[in-house]
Amino acid sequence: MDSLATSSPKSDALTLRYGAAPPVAGPWNDVIAALLEHRSVRAYKGDALPAGTLEMLIAAASSAATSSNMQWWSAIAITDPVVKKELAAIAGNQKHIEQCPLFIAWVADMARNQRISDAEKTAFEAMPWLETFMVACIDAALAAQNAVVAAESLGLGTVYIGAMRNDPARVAELLGLPQQAFVVFGLCVGYADPTVRAEVKPRLPQSSVLHHGRYGAATEVADRLAYDRELENFSSRNEMQTTTWTQRVLNRLGPIKAMNGRERIRAALARLGFEIR
Amino acid sequence: MDSLATSSPKSDALTLRYGAAPPVAGPWNDVIAALLEHRSVRAYKGDALPAGTLEMLIAAASSAATSSNMQWWSAIAITDPVVKKELAAIAGNQKHIEQCPLFIAWVADMARNQRISDAEKTAFEAMPWLETFMVACIDAALAAQNAVVAAESLGLGTVYIGAMRNDPARVAELLGLPQQAFVVFGLCVGYADPTVRAEVKPRLPQSSVLHHGRYGAATEVADRLAYDRELENFSSRNEMQTTTWTQRVLNRLGPIKAMNGRERIRAALARLGFEIR
Numbered sequence: 001m002d003s004l005a006t007s008s009p010k011s012d013a014l015t016l017r018y019g020a021a022p023p024v025a026g027p028w029n030d031v032i033a034a035l036l037e038h039r040s041v042r043a044y045k046g047d048a049l050p051a052g053t054l055e056m057l058i059a060a061a062s063s064a065a066t067s068s069n070m071q072w073w074s075a076i077a078i079t080d081p082v083v084k085k086e087l088a089a090i091a092g093n094q095k096h097i098e099q100c101p102l103f104i105a106w107v108a109d110m111a112r113n114q115r116i117s118d119a120e121k122t123a124f125e126a127m128p129w130l131e132t133f134m135v136a137c138i139d140a141a142l143a144a145q146n147a148v149v150a151a152e153s154l155g156l157g158t159v160y161i162g163a164m165r166n167d168p169a170r171v172a173e174l175l176g177l178p179q180q181a182f183v184v185f186g187l188c189v190g191y192a193d194p195t196v197r198a199e200v201k202p203r204l205p206q207s208s209v210l211h212h213g214r215y216g217a218a219t220e221v222a223d224r225l226a227y228d229r230e231l232e233n234f235s236s237r238n239e240m241q242t243t244t245w246t247q248r249v250l251n252r253l254g255p256i257k258a259m260n261g262r263e264r265i266r267a268a269l270a271r272l273g274f275e276i277r
Numbered sequence: 278m279d280s281l282a283t284s285s286p287k288s289d290a291l292t293l294r295y296g297a298a299p300p301v302a303g304p305w306n307d308v309i310a311a312l313l314e315h316r317s318v319r320a321y322k323g324d325a326l327p328a329g330t331l332e333m334l335i336a337a338a339s340s341a342a343t344s345s346n347m348q349w350w351s352a353i354a355i356t357d358p359v360v361k362k363e364l365a366a367i368a369g370n371q372k373h374i375e376q377c378p379l380f381i382a383w384v385a386d387m388a389r390n391q392r393i394s395d396a397e398k399t400a401f402e403a404m405p406w407l408e409t410f411m412v413a414c415i416d417a418a419l420a421a422q423n424a425v426v427a428a429e430s431l432g433l434g435t436v437y438i439g440a441m442r443n444d445p446a447r448v449a450e451l452l453g454l455p456q457q458a459f460v461v462f463g464l465c466v467g468y469a470d471p472t473v474r475a476e477v478k479p480r481l482p483q484s485s486v487l488h489h490g491r492y493g494a495a496t497e498v499a500d501r502l503a504y505d506r507e508l509e510n511f512s513s514r515n516e517m518q519t520t521t522w523t524q525r526v527l528n529r530l531g532p533i534k535a536m537n538g539r540e541r542i543r544a545a546l547a548r549l550g551f552e553i554r
Contacts, residue, residue: 014336017336017339017340018336018339023329023332023333023335023336024328024329024332025329025332025333026327026328026329026330026331026332026333027327027329027330027333027431028333029430029431030307030308031307031308031311031426031427031430032333032336032337032427032430032431034308035336035337035340035341035423035426035427036336036337036340037340038340038341038342040342050303050304051301051303052300052301052302052303052304053303053304054303054487055300055301055302055303055483055487056300056302056303056304056305056309058300058483058486058487059291059294059295059300059309059312059313059483060309060312060313062294062295062480062481062483062486063294063312063313063314063315063477063480064312064315064422065315065317065425065436065437066480067437067439068439068525068529069478069508069522069525070526070529070530071480071481071486073486074486074487074488074492075486075487075488076487076488076489076490076491076492077487077488077489077490078490079490080490083490107492109486112485112494112497113526113530115494115497116501116523116526116527116530117530117531119498120523120527122527122531123531124530124531125530125531125532125533126529126530126531126532126533126535126536126540127530129536129539129540129542129543130542130543130546130553131442131536131539131540131542131543132530134411134414134461134542135439137411137414137415137418138414138415138418138461138462141414141415141418141419141422142418142421142422144419145341145418145419145422145423146312146422146426148342149308149312149423149426150308150309150312153306153308153309154304154306154309159342160342160344162344162345162412165408175488175490175491175492176491176492176493177492178492178494181492184411184415185415200340201346203339203340203343203348204339204348206332206335206336206339208389209335209339209348209350209351209352209386210331210332210335210351210352210353210354211351211352211353211354211452212353212354213353213354213355213356213357213360213452214353214452214453215351215353215384215452215453215454215455215458216453217389217392217455220389220392221396224393231346245346246393246397248345248346249347249390249393250393250397250399252345252347252403253347253390253393253394253401253402253403253404253409254394254399254400254401254402254403255402255403256402256403258403259403259406259408262406262408263403263406263408263554265406265407265408265411266406266407266553266554269407276407276543277540277543
């Protein structure tokens with residue numbers, strides 16, 4: 001426990017992440033401090049990465065848990081400026097995809113295990129289900145998050161690119177994916193441009209996301225109003241528009257057009273060979 | 278680069294993870310070393326966790342990226358032996374769920390944002406789609422993986438419990454979940470029983486999971502046969518049955534009965550209020 005109410009690295013880190021509503025402080029170390037310092041980096045220097053960096057990120061990714069050791073993911077490392085430019089366009093012109101020296105496309109790869117079915121002439125009855133599709137996406141996410149932690153430990157910045165799902169078919173074509181494989185998300189990796197501010201973004205208080213024994217929402221409305229103020233302050237320091245979290249949720253989830261066509265992903269995935277029964 | 282071919286912590290860690298086919302070694306530090314040391318822990322001492330541990334794990338989880346900052350997840354901390362016993366039964370009698378002092382149920386929580394729709398009297402057109410469901414599961418996975426990294430940094434062991442999906446309705450009932458929330462997976466957290474072996478499990482070589490520029494499978498068959506031997510050796514050291522990876526894939530994905538009813542998850546989620554168009 002901290003014996004003083006004054007600033008410490010731990011209390012500072014919790015305040016950056018939670019604003020005026022930090023949780024009870026607990027055990028602390030350099031790894032937890034590094035995890036709390038995460039921020040998305042959307043401006044990169046062009047500097048190349050040290051030799052072997054990609055391989056160590058993938059070793060971290062491979063070390064994450066995977067459901068029943070089925071290892072449902074692949075990673076595609078992209079450094080070609082022409083391909084990065086095309087991917088940036090698919091993602092609604094996110095310039096950081098062009099800037100970063102390494103872009104990793106994280107693939108929910110059901111094709112690799114499907115090839116074992118073919119080679120061993122054994123029908124895989126477990127393939128065409130929502131369960132298996134979901135597990136493939138989750139395996140990819142666990143692997144990618146380990147790579148993010150490893151990258152940040154090396155002083156690199158990252159940002160996930162969900163907008164790869166704006167056009168899964170075109171992304172699959174660009175990267176030569178077989179049927180039953182698709183890019184769940186991309187990840188920019190590189191050295192942050194030090195001239196561009198990239199601040200830790202506050203999150204909802206723990207009272208809204210952590211439940212003890214049973215789900216509850218007793219503090220939720222008050223939490224949200226307080227968090228609206230935190231995010232309004234964050235956005236006035238860091239962004240063009242100043243707006244509350246509630247307004248962002250309304251903007252993002254209200255109108256279908258905010259999905260950028262991703263409401264059609266089920267049909268797109270069907271064409272890529274995914275049955276999702 | 279290592280100047281000697283002899284053993285070093287880095288080469289040892291890569292050999293444990295990849296057996297005879299380690300990748301090119303690259304930059305290294307304590308965080309990467311810790312990530313590579315991950316292993317699933319399925320036997321726990323009963324010792325309680327230090328005060329504030331849960332809160333620090335959740336602070337790490339909250340620090341993970343989340344799609345458009347929508348924060349689609351909740352965590353339910355479970356310490357009640359009666360509830361853990363019921364959850365263990367749902368999971369096919371996984372005793373470690375009863376043993377561990379803390380079980381965290383990770384929730385794909387679309388209910389929280391749905392309540393904003395209700396409170397603000399704004400229809401959320403983006404809710405009923407596979408895209409949004411997938412993002413909720415991925416947000417939960419990114420958060421949980423950060424908690425795993427934090428837990429291991431504190432000397433704790435963990436294991437993910439996918440078998441919460443054997444009966445999503447019963448789990449939701451036990452934990453008092455509202456509609457549009459379900460437990461994607463659980464996580465045991467505690468101190469590993471030092472008398473039970475828990476070894477790093479080898480993974481597929483990087484040549485099978487990491488692609489450069491475009492997807493390829495040129496080395497895959499040879500990689501798999503080599504990996505079959507690695508996993509056979511691992512299982513003969515650690516498990517009751519000795520078997521190859523290929524055989525495990527055939528066992529797990531061949532017969533529908535290996536899914537333990539999870540092929541019905543789409544119907545179960547529909548009853549829990551998830552439209553997944």
